[in-house]
Amino acid sequence: MTRQDHEPPSATRLWGWRYHHTGIPTRQPRDGERYLPRFKMYVSGFPDSPYGVEWMRFEPGSPIPELVKAVPHVAFEVKDIDEALKGKEVLSAPGSPSAGVRAAMIVDNGCPIELIEFTKTTRHGARGRRRARPQRSTDTGVVGGRQAASFGPRREAGS
Numbered sequence: 001m002t003r004q005d006h007e008p009p010s011a012t013r014l015w016g017w018r019y020h021h022t023g024i025p026t027r028q029p030r031d032g033e034r035y036l037p038r039f040k041m042y043v044s045g046f047p048d049s050p051y052g053v054e055w056m057r058f059e060p061g062s063p064i065p066e067l068v069k070a071v072p073h074v075a076f077e078v079k080d081i082d083e084a085l086k087g088k089e090v091l092s093a094p095g096s097p098s099a100g101v102r103a104a105m106i107v108d109n110g111c112p113i114e115l116i117e118f119t120k121t122t123r124h125g126a127r128g129r130r131r132a133r134p135q136r137s138t139d140t141g142v143v144g145g146r147q148a149a150s151f152g153p154r155r156e157a158g159s
Helices: 066-070 081-085
Strands: 018-025 034-036 041-044 053-058 073-077 089-098 101-108 111-118
Touching (some): 053 066, 081 089
Parallel strands (some): 018 053, 073 111
Antiparallel strands (some): 041 053, 101 111
């Protein structure tokens, strides 16, 4: 089925995914950069951007996948990351960058897409209200300032 101009993408319209941020590689230093030595990269912008834009600047030897270093990505919050990965080309396997958070990267038509799952204890307060999410540094395995393991190997979901 072909999407019409006025229709939102299937990821939000049919699958229930929710926009989280856009990560943009850059070579230019930016104000407010935070250095992540484990990943040999700098991140900036996300905490202050009303649109969820995060800038990413990489040093030589960064272990981040080349595609993520070269091509902007969009990130979506998903309810079930394992279900969301079915049938997708996985660039980095799911990892847990901090308590209550799982993240993975897929590739769609040459573009990296990040999927993020927050558990209910991370997302909701006592009455089910949405709480502020932890600060997320894209692609780095960093959520709320805590680092996790780097990206896993590329694989096809379900394999």
